[in-house]
Amino acid sequence: MPAVGVVRSYERAWLPKDVVAGLVLSALLVPQGMAYAELAGLPPVTGLYTSVLCLLGYAVFGPSRVLVLGPDSSLGPMIAATIAPLLLADGDPARAVALASMLAVMVGVVMVVAGVARFGFVADLLSKPTQIGYMNGLALTIVIGQLAKLFGFSVDADGLVAEARAFLSGLADGEANATAAVLGVGSLVGILLLNQLLPKLPSVLIVVVLAAVLVNGFDLESRDVDTVGVLPQGFPPFTVPAVSWGDLPPLFVGALAIAVVALADTMSTASAFAARKGDRVRGNQEMVGIGAANIAAGVFQGFPVSTSGSRTAVAEQAGSRSQVTGIVGAGMITMVLVFATSLMQYVPQPTLGAIVIAAALSLADMTGTRRLWHQRRTEFALSIVALLGVALLGVLPGILVAVGLSILNVFRRAWWPHQAELGRVEGIAGLHDTDSYPDAQLLRGLVVYRFDAPLIFANARMFSEKVREIAADDPGLRWIIVAAEPITDVDTTASDMLQDLDAWLNARGVSLVFAELKHPVREKIERYELTRTINPEHFHPTLDEAVAAYVRQTDASWRSPQPEADDGGSRR
Missing domain, CATH: 3.30.750.24 (STAS domain)
Incomplete structure (x- = not known):
């Protein structure tokens, strides 16, 4: 429990900086948590439940003083791909939450066991070229999947090609809501411009507030602009997810894939931020910390989480010194759940779609892809095959393709x-x-x-x-x-x-x-x-x-x- 060491070595001068960083972080986590919950096919409020519990779990068991965990855009499609086939015809939200919560618990158990068994090397199963290709494919899949929401309508399709065709058909048939489209595209442009021109400002929070003000001030709901609505008030009780025995095998397969991606993402992010401070990355303890965060989220109606490089960067820029930042952020989100759930009622769904698309664009690594093309064509080809695996076969098969390609590449060099x-x-x-x-x-x-x-x-x-x-x-x-x-x-x-x-x-x-x-x-x-x-x-x-x-x-x-x-x- 690294938190014990933090308590013993904590300096009073750190507290103001950790509190400020926690407040800034919570402003980012609320809208992103809701957006990524919907990306996973879950009610928006579950993103807030997840954010609170994973922050607390990692604060106790996570070794890094700067990493921030939470709902992640790279995991959303994987969660949706795992639980969607198990849902009933009516897509019962309660069952979806139960499946996602059990998935989080299973991811957590896999990570904790692997960390205790010192399997941190599993992160190496995704080589850099295949990871670039996988993330590029994931970004493309997310963007295509969110376009309909951005334009104010929905499609009934599964898979990149089918969703792209359904979106274009919807546009041709006049299903798009012009008001919602202007709001969604404007939100996306606003986020991207603020990130580029004023990177230190909380672009997501600013855009969400402005969009909500526009919806309320101009009564855009009367023009069929969907909003989040009033969130359920209060904090969820401790709950053991109730699923059938037949659900466990497919959930376990999804949990393994999510664990590999979460670990690879965490290790790369942890290495980058540790290098800045001259710290050492403790891979096996990171697995335990991520596992504990997932288990904590799972038993309070949450879903699987991972490290976020963007949120970690925000916390670091805001002056974060320790895991206390995460605890402050969790406390602020809890206050929103208990006392201010009506604050979210005017947040438009197209803006949540814009948040997800902006996050997906940050997943894509075109610079890395171009570098592979110029430096090593075989590894560029591997990244393209990984991209096509995600785009054409689906998210879960795509991660299997990416891992398989990494292993085959090692074998090829020995062969x-x-x-x-x-x-x-x-x-x-x-x-x-x-x-x-x-x-x-x-x-x-x-x-x-x-x-x-x-x-x-x-x-x-x-x-x-x-x-x-x-x-x-x-x-x-x-x-x-x-x-x-x-x-x-x-x-x-x-x-x-x-x-x-x-x-x-x-x-x-x-x-x-x-x-x-x-x-x-x-x-x-x-x-x-x-x-x-x-x-x-x-x-x-x-x-x-x-x-x-x-x-x-x-x-x-x-x-x-x-x-x-x-x-x-x-x-x-």
Whole structure:
């Protein structure tokens, strides 16, 4: 419970700054909480319940003094995608709340168990390119899904393509409400302009207040502009979510996906803000803190939450010094629920849609996408596939696609690693890739070969075929030195391959020699009894020593590569 340490080390001078930051934060959390609740397909008031409990839960169990948790735009579609198939035909709001609350509890339990078991590395399952693609796809999905609300009507469609088609059909059929559209588009433009021109001002709060004043002052409800209405007064009681046993398996699948996204988002945000202050990120404790926040929200009619980079930035800019900021924010939202629920009654639904769209646009990372295009096309392709997975298959399948692509990318690098033949370059120490330095000097009868990956079952055949190809291409070959520093492992499949390969090379008068093999890998070589086949003298601690041993044995000298002879003779 990191809160104990906060209490012991808390300085009185921090309190005014934490209170101010908490007040500023609550002004942002109220409208965003309601908007993200509707994004998840839930009543707006549940966003306020969620905000209060997650702030309190993280204040007690969360290790970071600056992170702010709450309803998040990236989780809203995932929550909706998980609970929508389980709802009855009439879409009972009470059942939706129960399902979302159980989902929050399950996410919390998964996170706490994973944190206690020290599974913080799970956040690495989403590589940066696939995370960029996933977020871009999510942003596109959210924007398309909110367009109808922005223009004052609703559509009955599921999926990006279907929702886009239904929105365009609604516009063509004249279903849009002109007044609502002006209010919604104006709210969106206002938020984006304020964020750009006056980033320190609470743009969402300003736009919400102005929109509510317009609705009330000009009686826009009479023009069919939907509003939030008066929220239920009071705070919800402690409630164990009531769902059927048949609901649990699909909820658990959704909980796992949400947990991965929430953890990846939290770790990236925590790392960014910790780097500014020179703090250390405690990944496993972060999982426990997020888990506790989700459980607390779930047992008070809330839904899953994550860290918000934008709200964390707001709290930091307002002077936040500790988790007390979150406690103050939770207290202010509670006061709204108990004493001032009528304040929300004139907030127009198109403005809530504008809030969600503005948040979705901040999820998109076009700069990162362009950087991938210029720096590494394969990773750009991965991000595009992840985007299409979310956009075309749906949010939950999309996260599975993103995780699967990240894992496959790791496997691909081990399966098809970079390989190189090395030579000496005048004026540069060491040996270097002959593809990069075609004029590198070589030793007759020797090939220095580097394999940049662990030697395992997936790439053992590739290694063997490449070495056999090298031997077949050079009739005068005597040694193949494997620059083995990048080889961090040798499994049993690769061990059997090396045994067969060495026997094949020996039959042709070629020695297989290893240089710079790491000690743990050398121990495995000896455990596999490979030294009965490969001469123990053919293991050298450095590449220079291995080359020197070959020179002593053959009196060979370095020479520039020669063009291939007309009779097919050796180039070395």
